[in-house]
Amino acid sequence: MGASGPAVRLLLSALPLGCLIAAWGSGLDRASADSPGLERLVPGPLRAQADRSAGAMALVRGDLPGALAHAEDAVRRDPAEALGNSLLGTARVMTGDTQGSEAAFRVSAERGWRDRLTQLYWFDAAMRADDVERAALRADALLRADPVLPAADDLLTPLEASPQGRAALAARLAQKPGWSAAYFRPRNDPDPAMLQHRTQVALAVAALGTPLECGMIGDFSAMLIGNGMRREAEQLRRASCPGSGPGAGDGILADGGFGQLARKQDGGPFGWSRFTSGDLAVEVTEQAKGDYAVKARNSASVTRLILSQAIDLPPGAWRVKANAKAEPGSLVASLDCDGRARRPAQVDGELTGAGQLLKAETCDRAVLGVWLRPGEGEAVIDDIAITRVN
Template sequence: MPFAIPSALRVNAQLGDLRTAVGRGDSGAAVAYGRESVALVPLDPRRLGLYATALTRKGEGEKAYEVFLTAGKMGWRDPITQYFWMQTAMGLNDGAVAALRLDGMLRTWPSFTTQADLTAPFEVNQQFGDALIARIKLQPEWARDYVASTRLLEGTRLADRLDLLHRLAASGTKVGCAQIAQVVEPMARNGLVNEAYGLWRDHCDDKPAGLLMDGNFEAYNPDYEETVPFRWRVPASGDLNVEDQREKAGGKLLAMRNVSPIPMVAASQIAMVRSGDYRISWLAKDEDGKPSHAIAPQLWCSDANEIVPSNVTALPGGRWQADLRVADECKAWILQFTLQPTPKPVIFGSVSLTKPSAQ
């Protein structure tokens, strides 16, 4: 006996037939299924959107427009309809309406933020981009996913997205350190250090210290080991005892003690340096306020020679100054402070890295 779909289920089965025909590009069958499906459920925007798509592919543009017009009056739930009206608005050079339609689509389907083809037209056009920025400033839930999806982009699409995020920050809307960290960490790991640094400075309120960030350790959090490339990494190690001391003028000093028998890296951060001469300064003193040489900087790179400072000079108040000459190229130079084994804590902080001509 042939299998027959019960009439109560036929409505959904026809929707499935319509989707299948549209998906395989069979415009003739899709139009026939669409006509039948819409006749059964005329107020379903999903069926109307698929039917209109089939009509468009068959070359019946005027009729498709009328069907999309009907579907567009039934709310924001059908992404095909929203996409059609978004493209229509773009064709009319109406960025505000185009962004409104995209906003409606992403509020319903936030996973679409990973579809770069949807957002790319807004990122390459100044007017459309400004309209999208205006929607992001309303803080829709999809905005977080949109920013995070930047880490999936490459080449010109990444450059276009970064430009929009720079403009977003310039307009007064910053997404914050925690959110932008999801983007800058993989970017820096992949060698896009300059681009990542610019994005971090735009969207995170950490204060720069020359070519470093957070030189006064204001953002240092002893409760976890920092992995963001533009914050200090202080390793969570049983051999490294660290206590932070808040300064009245702002920031923190770290009382650090290396209880192991060998030197260890006690603090590190990506440094924005290329070939050239640099001046580094830091505070390092013992508990009595005397200068301590137990902690010292160097530049490290996985594919270049380590650079140790020259002209190391003790300054008043426990501060130190030294010169660094970078001759080799490196995707990401890491500024490291190595702490010798110490019977008593060393008070460390207030780091700055600059070009001598910029002082």
């Protein structure tokens, strides 16, 4: 049974750890190399350890004949040892010996459940056999041993590609393993397919009755929103964090009454971001028990952004209305794509009166902004709502 190209690369990525493991203390065997007479005093397992170290380093150098010879010596000296057999299996994979590599990895599998090379080999074997449940089990073992495995994203991508694989991963994550948090913090720039797949995995975990912790998915949800996937982020929040804030969950505007902003002083990925500077004061105050308002004062010479929120609006006309005490025309709203709020050049309607009209187009990363024009007075916003214009 041979290894596929991706599996070979994963095996190679594991070798630096293999070198360290194989090199664990072997002072007496090194001395015997300088004084051959001492070799008879070195126990077989220690000589095998020296062979493993030499074989691993040869494999890293690309010296396949040397790696194979040292690995065979290590196994001959200590036939039942897991690391020696996994090194031998890896060397045989690299030299195309499919039957020999399988035989070596069968031995190491019986004795080295935590050995990374062994788990990678059998993960690949399970994937090629379309046994996604066993592949997920092997991936779980790898990641429990090393939650921040450098090759984790490459390892899991084939599993995430099918509904069956995602279900198998969800079953492992439902057990709350230590690698859960790292799984929802992809190290590489994730593509939309990866984000979509991991969202589906998280939703499947919630469907099993074991939703992920709200804090764990916060950064992942922000990543979704940053990639124009607000709708998916909302689905994930509703499944994992039901009732996580006033106004949250309607899929349009979260935290219209600022209660979530008051408790956290930032809305996270599902609420308002607040902006302040030396000439712009923005604070959340409690007017009465459970009744919050945003107070803002702009002493600058230009209109300034005070609040913004990522939002998912279907194309069409929308009316934004603020229940506020402010000078007429001092508060205005904006709606922009690409995640950045821009000062509106034209305003249609009165935000604090009948409402300001906004036109939504099909775009990614839409953001609603609330702006305050310069002035001596203070604006007090009790709540904000947005409705479709029929």
